[in-house]
Amino acid sequence: MEVETCLRKMGLVLPEPPEPVGHYQAFVRAGNLVFISGQLPLINGALTHRGQVGSDLTLDEGYDAARTCALNVLAQIKKALGGFQRLRAIVRLDGYINAATGFSDLSRVLDGASDLFAQTLRERAGHSRTVAAHSGLPLNAAVEVVAIVEVE
Amino acid sequence: MEVETCLRKMGLVLPEPPEPVGHYQAFVRAGNLVFISGQLPLINGALTHRGQVGSDLTLDEGYDAARTCALNVLAQIKKALGGFQRLRAIVRLDGYINAATGFSDLSRVLDGASDLFAQTLRERAGHSRTVAAHSGLPLNAAVEVVAIVEVE
Amino acid sequence: MEVETCLRKMGLVLPEPPEPVGHYQAFVRAGNLVFISGQLPLINGALTHRGQVGSDLTLDEGYDAARTCALNVLAQIKKALGGFQRLRAIVRLDGYINAATGFSDLSRVLDGASDLFAQTLRERAGHSRTVAAHSGLPLNAAVEVVAIVEVE
Numbered sequence: 001m002e003v004e005t006c007l008r009k010m011g012l013v014l015p016e017p018p019e020p021v022g023h024y025q026a027f028v029r030a031g032n033l034v035f036i037s038g039q040l041p042l043i044n045g046a047l048t049h050r051g052q053v054g055s056d057l058t059l060d061e062g063y064d065a066a067r068t069c070a071l072n073v074l075a076q077i078k079k080a081l082g083g084f085q086r087l088r089a090i091v092r093l094d095g096y097i098n099a100a101t102g103f104s105d106l107s108r109v110l111d112g113a114s115d116l117f118a119q120t121l122r123e124r125a126g127h128s129r130t131v132a133a134h135s136g137l138p139l140n141a142a143v144e145v146v147a148i149v150e151v152e
Numbered sequence: 153m154e155v156e157t158c159l160r161k162m163g164l165v166l167p168e169p170p171e172p173v174g175h176y177q178a179f180v181r182a183g184n185l186v187f188i189s190g191q192l193p194l195i196n197g198a199l200t201h202r203g204q205v206g207s208d209l210t211l212d213e214g215y216d217a218a219r220t221c222a223l224n225v226l227a228q229i230k231k232a233l234g235g236f237q238r239l240r241a242i243v244r245l246d247g248y249i250n251a252a253t254g255f256s257d258l259s260r261v262l263d264g265a266s267d268l269f270a271q272t273l274r275e276r277a278g279h280s281r282t283v284a285a286h287s288g289l290p291l292n293a294a295v296e297v298v299a300i301v302e303v304e
Numbered sequence: 305m306e307v308e309t310c311l312r313k314m315g316l317v318l319p320e321p322p323e324p325v326g327h328y329q330a331f332v333r334a335g336n337l338v339f340i341s342g343q344l345p346l347i348n349g350a351l352t353h354r355g356q357v358g359s360d361l362t363l364d365e366g367y368d369a370a371r372t373c374a375l376n377v378l379a380q381i382k383k384a385l386g387g388f389q390r391l392r393a394i395v396r397l398d399g400y401i402n403a404a405t406g407f408s409d410l411s412r413v414l415d416g417a418s419d420l421f422a423q424t425l426r427e428r429a430g431h432s433r434t435v436a437a438h439s440g441l442p443l444n445a446a447v448e449v450v451a452i453v454e455v456e
Contacts, residue, residue: 020223020433021411021432022411022412022414022435023415023418023419023422024397024418024430024432024433025431025432025433026432027432028393028395028396028430028431028432030336030337030392030393030395030454031183031335031336031337031454032182032183033182033183035395035396035432035452036432037432037434038433038435038436039432055424065451066294067155071440072182088182089180089182090341091180091182091187092180092187093176093432095436096436097258097288099287101287101288101411102288103288104289104290104291104292105289106288106289106290107173107174107290108174109203110174111174111175114175114176115175118175126177127176127177127179127180128177128178128179128180128187128188128189129176129189129190130174130189130190130246130248130296130298131190131192131290132248132286132288132289132290132296133286133287133289133435133436134286134287134437135287135437135438135439136401136404136405136406136407136408136410136436136437137408137410137436137437138401138408138410138411138435138436139232139408140408140450142193144434144436147183148182148187150182150444151366176439177360183335184334184335185334185335238368241332241334241342242331243334243339244332244339245328249440250424251367251411251439251440254440255440256440256441256442256443256444258440259325259326259442260326262326263326263327266326266328267327268325277329278328278329278332278334279329279332280328280329280330280331280339280340280341281324281326281328281329281341281342282341282398282400282448283326283442284319284342284400284438284440284442284448285340285438285440285441286438286439287439287441294421300334300337300339302334
């Protein structure tokens with residue numbers, strides 16, 4: 001099943017890929033790898049999840065924030081590759097969590113991104129992953145998700 | 153000398169490579185690069201070093217935590233490549249240190265990982281490196297170590 | 305125009321590339337990618353910007369710190385490639401900002417690095433980017449900049 005068909009069945013729509021919030025590119029290709037810039041939970045230019053997970057936001061809200069970041073990763077992949085046909089795999093995913101002191105359930109937050117990839121990309125979803133808490137993120141976003149993908 | 157022989161002479165044993173603590177893969181290969189997921193100081197499923205370096209843990213304990221993370225990186229490399237023969241080099245190492253406010257001796261902590269690679273991989277150990285303090289890590293681990301390796 | 309000519313017109317000089325502050329290499333090549341270790345705002349072995357942006361340092365000082373880190377990235381590229389002729393592009397830039405709690409104008413700080421690349425590398429500057437706040441950095445540096453570059 002197509003990625004966007006999967007999303008529709010989940011009640012989700014691929015957003016417009018956000019423009020960079022600084023002097024850089026949204027993605028850069030080198031050989032068969034595409035490096036995608038850090039994606040925030042932005043929909044139509046507005047942050048959907050702001051503040052720290054574990055104080056301002058619950059774990060479930062953090063999970064949703066990570067899922068929205070992952071939607072933007074998918075939107076950037078579509079723009080970079082002209083669709084999903086030539087995507088071979090998500091190779092690496094880094095999750096930066098804006099988290100309250102003492103909140104260490106970081107992996108469950110980032111599963112919001114990983115689960116979306118599993119549900120839409122299936123066997124092409126399998127990625128290595130890192131996650132850590134940060135004392136702040138751009139625009140005070142709750143989550144930032146970074147990806148490296150491989151192209152056929 | 154073989155990697156595991158080196159480890160034995162140091163009184164160390166290669167652990168079982170830890171399973172991912174979320175919905176992702178322990179490693180993913182793309183071309184000649186293998187991206188290894190963030191490794192925690194886990195031995196047999198239990199954290200050996202928990203809390204913040206500089207308050208809960210001393211610098212020396214942080215160094216040991218980084219070394220245990222590096223042992224798990226070696227264990228993942230062995231599993232990914234079926235041994236160490238085809239390993240060309242550790243290309244990049246990122247150290248995430250769960251550190252108390254004001255603790256900035258982060259490079260010495262991560263040397264626990266770099267030194268282990270030097271002692272066991274010799275000329276194949278040489279890696280680029282980044283290190284930074286984080287306000288938290290998964291499971292409240294003291295250190296997380298991330299690696300990209302090159303395959304022959 | 306040559307990179308170093310651009311720098312001179314801006315009143316800047318390429319510094320000596322800093323030595324690693326731990327047991328690792330300043331850069332490692334794998335295929336057509338060169339992974340450059342985290343660069344601090346070091347000039348002649350001394351930190352130019354220390355402390356947290358948003359409390360100890362202003363946004364403008366943070367921007368200058370990021371620019372000095374980027375100068376060191378250029379110095380490492382020159383050393384790694386024997387000049388800038390074979391540089392194809394900066395592929396990925398990660399900015400680690402030592403930032404006060406609540407300071408979220410992180411993208412503007414890292415623009416100090418991105419702008420320098422745009423001014424000196426022109427069409428080869430275009431990079432993907434990530435940025436996040438950290439509760440500490442090595443030597444209490446204000447900024448650390450990490451780069452992956454592609455070689456012809």
